[in-house]
Amino acid sequence: MSTTWRLLPQLLLPLLLILFQLQTTEAIWFPWYFHRYGFEAHSHGATTKVLPSGKAEKTTPISKSSNAGSATCPPGYQLKERTPATCPPGYQLKSKSAACPSESRLCDDNPLVMQLARLYVVSPERIVLLLAQPMLMEACEEISDVVDHIRSATSNCFISDDNIYGKLADGLKYYKEEVCDGGADSSSSNKKRCASLNEAHSCLKELRTDMIECEAPADWYEQRNATKVCQTFNDVLDCYYTRGAMLCGLEAARHLRSFAGDSMKRSMIHACDVNRRLPRVMDPMPVITAASTNSLNVLLASSFVSLHIIDIFI
Numbered sequence: 001m002s003t004t005w006r007l008l009p010q011l012l013l014p015l016l017l018i019l020f021q022l023q024t025t026e027a028i029w030f031p032w033y034f035h036r037y038g039f040e041a042h043s044h045g046a047t048t049k050v051l052p053s054g055k056a057e058k059t060t061p062i063s064k065s066s067n068a069g070s071a072t073c074p075p076g077y078q079l080k081e082r083t084p085a086t087c088p089p090g091y092q093l094k095s096k097s098a099a100c101p102s103e104s105r106l107c108d109d110n111p112l113v114m115q116l117a118r119l120y121v122v123s124p125e126r127i128v129l130l131l132a133q134p135m136l137m138e139a140c141e142e143i144s145d146v147v148d149h150i151r152s153a154t155s156n157c158f159i160s161d162d163n164i165y166g167k168l169a170d171g172l173k174y175y176k177e178e179v180c181d182g183g184a185d186s187s188s189s190n191k192k193r194c195a196s197l198n199e200a201h202s203c204l205k206e207l208r209t210d211m212i213e214c215e216a217p218a219d220w221y222e223q224r225n226a227t228k229v230c231q232t233f234n235d236v237l238d239c240y241y242t243r244g245a246m247l248c249g250l251e252a253a254r255h256l257r258s259f260a261g262d263s264m265k266r267s268m269i270h271a272c273d274v275n276r277r278l279p280r281v282m283d284p285m286p287v288i289t290a291a292s293t294n295s296l297n298v299l300l301a302s303s304f305v306s307l308h309i310i311d312i313f314i
């Protein structure tokens with residue numbers, strides 16, 4: 001019932017327009033139309049008043065044979081011209097069978113820009129920077145909302161492959177899957193990376209300024225020279241790794257670099273490979289102090305670390 005009432009304002013205007021334009025003989029698809037949206041005509045003379053179904057007086061049987069054309073667009077509508085504008089509002093969103101053609105329509109990317117702006121996502125690096133938000137899980141709620149809005153804004157149109165906002169949206173979706181949703185659908189190594197990034201969050205927060213300093217000049221990823229772009233891409237990754245290792249330890253740095261590589265790759269038009277060689281860090285932070293400054297935690301952490309040291313030597 002709630003969807004019916006939410007759709008009501010959208011439906012009334014086109015219905016009224018159609019009622020005025022069509023003679024009753026042309027209105028044979030009305031029962032189908034009403035039925036589809038939870039409305040019912042009292043008789044097949046389509047000019048009668050309508051009531052929401054399930055309310056009262058649900059007596060008239062629906063004529064199924066009235067729908068001679070496709071099952072997704074009212075007959076007559078589709079025949080005029082095959083553009084999305086000929087379908088009733090809200091129609092394409094519901095039906096996946098592409099009888100109302102949408103495959104040829106480019107998305108307006110303004111809604112994407114607006115949504116990405118909510119999170120200050122203006123570059124591939126800014127998606128990685130979300131790891132340094134003060135509250136990781138609260139940020140995830142907002143990220144999830146942004147991803148939902150982008151999905152509905154692009155559900156009946158397509159974004160070209162070279163649209164940078166589309167790419168940034170892909171990168172953000174990856175962040176949601178891998179950081180917020182725990183790498184749920186991916187390999188166990190990604191799950192481990194997600195756990196590690198969450199564990200290191202108290203330190204990654206402190207890394208925020210360093211991460212901003214690692215960012216490349218504006219629009220670097222939009223350059224035409226792929227060699228140059230990919231060089232910069234790897235410079236940024238190595239910077240994350242080096243700064244991360246100095247502040248949060250090698251393990252957190254490795255996962256930060258790995259995640260940054262995967263998410264930035266998805267946020268860019270050029271396809272870049274991550275260098276296999278890790279940069280050398282002279283004085284990485286030992287794991288113990290990175291874990292916490294709280295004395296009890298340090299105590300716990302030190303016993304944990306000594307176990308790890310044993311691990312290493314075995």
Ligand SMILES: *[C@@H]1O[C@H](CO)[C@@H](O)[C@H](O)[C@H]1NC(C)=O
Pocket residue numbers: 225226227228
């Ligand atoms: C791209 O950049 C690289 C390195 O900066 C340079 O050697 C190469 O000539 C450039 N390629 C083109 C097509 O400009």
